[in-house]
């Protein structure tokens with residue numbers, strides 16, 4: 001297990017990158033703490049695999065350094081990094097039994113037979129394959145083969161880190177939940193540094209203590225699931241995390257007032273002058289329906305009942321806005337306004353959250 005540090009790391013697949021867009025990974029500094037369970041989350045093409053491949057040694061970065069503990073591993077091949085990897089699709093030896101597949105990484109390290117047997121039994125139990133240990137991998141379903149890959153990734157206890165690249169893509173939905181829970185449990189028991197790449201927020205939020213959100217080659221926020229929900233640092237985080245995501249509305253900010261859609265909203269704190277594009281962001285959970293002249297004008301388009309709450313979909317001045325109404329609350333029939341809770345309202349300038357306290361300190 002180790003701490004992983006990225007120092008001024010960047011990568012371009014082009015020989016002579018010049019403009020911002022030429023970089024698949026824009027320069028970043030980051031520390032992945034020893035024993036942390038991280039999810040690397042973002043939509044397709046944002047650079048997740050590029051970053052993971054740099055950490056694993058499959059790719060040498062165009063710029064910067066990567067350290068395992070104090071050791072610079074930037075130029076080291078994968079084999080010398082002592083990591084385990086689980087990919088999107090199964091990597092198993094078809095002619096070997098499930099047992100031998102699981103034992104393979106341990107045999108390679110020359111572990112005594114009794115220790116191998118004990119560890120293989122433990123991992124087989126975890127992935128639900130104790131009964132199929134003596135079957136050949138050939139002929140098993142893709143699902144079962146991927147479970148073997150997961151088991152192989154987790155079988156060694158002395159690795160620096162375990163890297164998962166969308167490992168549950170081929171697993172059926174019920175098993176997905178079970179395996180995620182198992183992974184989390186394994187993390188608690190053995191404390192490996194784990195990095196789990198996914199574009200699925202549920203996977204990220206249920207697996208990780210820290211979620212690292214990437215957008216367009218950058219890490220836009222790294223934090224607990226709660227921090228990402230409560231204070232998204234970038235509009236992408238607001239939109240990507242949550243179901244539905246954060247509502248964003250064009251606004252003009254004047255001190256502690258936001259001018260939005262011809263109405264005024266009182267903010268919890270005052271802001272200094274803001275140039276660039278300014279928006280307010282509020283999660284659907286922190287809006288309530290109203291009438292009269294409170295809040296913002298709202299036109300309801302449709303109501304979806306999703307069990308424990310309802311999602312009211314509508315528009316504020318032509319922009320789509322969603323409101324989550326708990327089952328316990330009535331839906332006012334004549335609702336034509338939405339009222340934000342100022343404590344959960346954020347201001348964004350050019351997509352980045354403005355922290356009013358920080359601005360005041362800087363001034």
Ligand SMILES: Nc1ncnc2c1ncn2[C@@H]1O[C@H](COP(=O)(O)OP(=O)(O)OP(=O)(O)O)[C@@H](O)[C@H]1O
Pocket residue numbers: 013024042043044045046047048049050051199
């Ligand atoms: N081998 C390559 N050669 C050139 N460009 C590449 C290569 N691999 C990735 N890219 C580009 O780098 C950017 C980041 O890709 P990357 O695969 O890291 O994203 P990702 O977030 O992992 O996406 P996905 O979830 O679809 O795998 C994309 O614009 C992609 O087209």
